[in-house]
Amino acid sequence: MMPVRSIEIAGSTVRVFPSASLxxxxxxxxITRTIQEATEARGRAVLGLxxxxxxxPVYKRLVALxxxxxxxxxDVSTYNLDEYYPIAPTDLQSYRTYMDRHLFDHLDIPPNxxxxxxxxxxEAFVAxxxxxxxxWIAAEGGLDLQLLGIGRNGHIxxxxxxxxxxxxxLRLPSRLMALHPITLADAAAxxxxxGLVPRRALTxxxxxxxxxxxxxxxAFGPKKAxxxxxxxxGPMTAEVPASLLQSARARVTWLVDEAAAARLx
Ligand code: GLP
Numbered sequence: 001m002m003p004v005r006s007i008e009i010a011g012s013t014v015r016v017f018p019s020a021s022l023x024x025x026x027x028x029x030x031i032t033r034t035i036q037e038a039t040e041a042r043g044r045a046v047l048g049l050x051x052x053x054x055x056x057p058v059y060k061r062l063v064a065l066x067x068x069x070x071x072x073x074x075d076v077s078t079y080n081l082d083e084y085y086p087i088a089p090t091d092l093q094s095y096r097t098y099m100d101r102h103l104f105d106h107l108d109i110p111p112n113x114x115x116x117x118x119x120x121x122x123e124a125f126v127a128x129x130x131x132x133x134x135x136w137i138a139a140e141g142g143l144d145l146q147l148l149g150i151g152r153n154g155h156i157x158x159x160x161x162x163x164x165x166x167x168x169x170l171r172l173p174s175r176l177m178a179l180h181p182i183t184l185a186d187a188a189a190x191x192x193x194x195g196l197v198p199r200r201a202l203t204x205x206x207x208x209x210x211x212x213x214x215x216x217x218x219a220f221g222p223k224k225a226x227x228x229x230x231x232x233x234g235p236m237t238a239e240v241p242a243s244l245l246q247s248a249r250a251r252v253t254w255l256v257d258e259a260a261a262a263r264l265x
Contacts, residue, residue, distance in 0.1 A: 007261070011246075011250070012254060014261070018257070048079050048212055059103040060102070073107040076109055078113065085117075126176050145215070148215060150224060154231060154239075159209075162238045165238070169238035174208060176202055179198075217253070222259045225263045228260050
């Protein structure tokens with residue numbers, strides 16, 4: 001088996017695994033350690049979680065570790081990156097359904113500590129509501145760890161590419177976003193048809209993501225190779241939101257497979 005190699009790109013650490021499943025085992029171990037260290041130090045752990053296809057094996061592994069008695073989520077709070085808007089939490093395609101089904105229903109986490117944006121908030125209140133999320137996270141003492149995937153267009157959460165300055169991009173708060181055409185196309189399979197994908201979503205902003213004490217980014221497969229190279233080797237730009245992670249590089253760990261690393265050199 002090929003060994004795990006570490007590449008240093010302009011101060012960012014990238015760990016390249018022979019397969020996505022091995023990277024996911026490492027991610028689950030990293031999360032478990034974070035929970036143990038944070039609960040020992042502060043009596044609780046606050047995790048930022050992601051959806052999409054990428055983290056599914058991580059959640060499977062966390063459930064297995066919990067069942068084996070290796071980790072408890074009793075003192076954990078979670079904040080998810082994003083939710084479609086509008087959508088009911090009970091909708092099969094909602095991220096609330098995804099998180100309950102793949103993770104929360106199988107853990108000892110208190111249900112009132114799993115936070116996802118509610119996609120039913122009336123439009124007149126949605127901006128205030130999104131801003132409240134940032135205050136909740138701050139009131140919990142900030143995120144111990146943010147788990148991230150990366151969209152084919154470089155989005156993190158649903159912070160989509162835009163033409164704002166880097167200065168503004170780094171300060172983007174949680175908010176309602178219009179989804180980018182690539183995001184809509186990629187979500188089509190989950191909804192059965194692109195026309196059924198909600199056009200907007202609530203997302204945790206760039207600023208609260210970057211404020212996490214540690215950030216774990218996962219990228220797997222050949223479809224992520226080009227955007228990964230842009231995020232790590234390109235300039236910081238709001239056109240590639242994942243490139244903004246360079247501003248927190250000392251706190252970011254990239255876990256990728258060989259296929260995604262193909263253009264890193
Ligand atoms: C999704 C999510 C993101 C996720 C990204 C990549 O739409 N909103 O949080 O990281 O797009 O998705 P996937 O892991 O399926 O490639």
